Amino acid sequence: xAGVTQTPRYLIKTRGQQVTLSCSPISGHRSVSWYQQTxxxxxxxxxxxxxxxxxxxxxxxxxxxGRQFSNSRxxxxxxxxxxxxxxxxxxxxxxxxxxxxTFGSGTRLTVV
Amino acid sequence: xxKITQTQPxxxxxxxxxxxxxxxxDTSDQSYGLFWYKQxxxxxxxxxxxxxxxxxxxxxxxxxxxxxxxxxxxxNLVISASQLGDSAMYFCAMxxxxxxxxxxxxxxxxxxxxxxxxVHP
Numbered sequence: 048x049a050g051v052t053q054t055p056r057y058l059i060k061t062r063g064q065q066v067t068l069s070c071s072p073i074s075g076h077r078s079v080s081w082y083q084q085t086x087x088x089x090x091x092x093x094x095x096x097x098x099x100x101x102x103x104x105x106x107x108x109x110x111x112x113g114r115q116f117s118n119s120r121x122x123x124x125x126x127x128x129x130x131x132x133x134x135x136x137x138x139x140x141x142x143x144x145x146x147x148x149t150f151g152s153g154t155r156l157t158v159v
Numbered sequence: 160x161x162k163i164t165q166t167q168p169x170x171x172x173x174x175x176x177x178x179x180x181x182x183x184x185d186t187s188d189q190s191y192g193l194f195w196y197k198q199x200x201x202x203x204x205x206x207x208x209x210x211x212x213x214x215x216x217x218x219x220x221x222x223x224x225x226x227x228x229x230x231x232x233x234x235n236l237v238i239s240a241s242q243l244g245d246s247a248m249y250f251c252a253m254x255x256x257x258x259x260x261x262x263x264x265x266x267x268x269x270x271x272x273x274x275x276x277x278v279h280p
Contacts, residue, residue, distance in 0.1 A: 080267065090250065090270035103267050135202055139268075147194055148268065150204035 049073065051140050051151035059157045065126040068154045072119050072140030078102075079121040080148065081113060084135040093136075096121055128158045161186045163251050165271035172241045173279050179226070180236045180274045182251030188212075192254040193234040194268065195225065199247040207249075210234060241278045248273045 052071040060066050072079050080103075081093040092105040096115035113123040119140075125132055135155050139148035162185040172178040184193065195207040210218045210225045218225045226235040238245055252268040 082268075082270075089272050090252075090268075092267035092269070095267060105267065137202075137204060139204070147206040147209050149206065150196075152201065152203040155202070 051138055051149050053136075053138050053151035053154050055154060056152065057155050057157075059159060060128050062128055062130060062158055064128050065124060066128060066156060067122055067124045068136055068138075068156070070121045070123075070138030070140075070151060072121070072138075073142075073149055076140035076142050076149070077119050078141045079115055079119060080139045080141075081121070081123050082137045082139065083107075084137060084153070085131075085133075090137075093123065125156075130158050132156065133158045161188070161191075161253050161255055161269045163253055163269055163271035165251055165274050167274045168272075169275045169277065171277050171279060172238075174243060175240055177237060177239045178241055178276065180238070180249050180251075180276065182234045182236065182271060184232050184234060184251075184253050186232075186253065186255070188255060193225070193227070194252040194254065195223070195234075195236045196250045196252060197245075197247045198250060198273070204250070208236065238276075243278050243280060246276060246278045248275050 054069045078097045080095040082090050084090045094113050095103040099115045110126045115121045135153045137150050137153045139150045141148045164183045191212045193210045197205045197207055208218050208220045208223045208225050210227045217227050222239045224237045250273045251271045254268050255266045
């Protein structure tokens with residue numbers, strides 16, 4: 048079956064712009080989480096959605112937002128991009144937490 | 160707050176030998192889950208193995224086993240018979256316990272800083 052699909056794979060944006068990243072979970076998975084990975088901070092939790100509701104949120108500024116649609120697909124948006132937002136953004140979906148979270152290949156965002 | 164510590168920034172192992180990657184954790188939760196993920200240079204996070212805090216037996220998945228010592232709060236990953244394809248970054252992670260709705264547990268994963276494993280031929 049298809050895995051977690053993240054689009055686009057690579058993105059280059061200019062400071063001050065905004066960006067939207069997309070994540071399609073594994074069919075039947077209703078929970079979607081987002082993580083930011085940088086060399087300096089490592090992997091940090093952004094937010095988690097379940098049944099279109101944000102259930103959990105990490106310590107990121109309000110410029111980072113997300114949503115989940117009725118088909119469980121999720122988007123995250125970053126407004127007023129800063130150079131420090133350059134990172135690999137990973138999406139993960141899960142059916143039951145005990146079985147692990149399945150990650151997508153990520154979107155590599157570069158802010159110039 | 161939960162914390163994961165991986166003290167080995169890099170590890171080297173000879174092909175076909177076993178290697179242990181260290182992970183210690185800190186949590187005040189009684190119920191938690193521990194995970195190991197592999198991240199090759201492509202960036203994708205690959206799930207390897209899971210251990211629940213109430214599981215009495217160490218988890219095993221093929222060549223991967225998790226040496227779970229609850230009292231010491233450690234969850235080391237053991238890779239037996241290393242292969243060249245095992246060269247990658249390895250992350251230990253812990254899931255906090257949150258609510259449970261509709262059969263799906265939810266809660267964030269807290270990751271360690273990772274260990275880069277290099278397998279030599």
